[in-house]
Amino acid sequence: MECELERMEAELAEGKTVDVDAYARVASHLRRIVETLGLERVVRDLEPSLKEIVAKYARGEPAEPVGALQPAEASPAPAAQSRRSKQARRDAVIEEGTPG
Secondary structure, three states, X not given: OHHHHHHHHHHHXXXXXXXXXHHHHXXXXXXXXXXXXXXXXXXXXXXXXXXXXXXXXXXXOOXXXXXXXXXXXXXXXXXXXXXXXXXXXXXXXXXXXXXX
């Protein structure tokens, strides 16, 4: 689905016509699948900034790779916490029979 959306976006960028209804339906289905799986977008802080990379390059210093892996923290990822809380709400709804 994601590849099809990207293909449609590429056609739009080239000035071609795209079936907007089909694009909207595919995007909607993809969003629902991602939501069902419990995946969430997580903002990452990419250090160093582009400005810092350019400055190091200008000085002739080797630049570190962008988004270099850092040691993992002890706490679970936010998406994992969110999945657990969503599942807990679903379980409560099933047990109580009321919306959560």
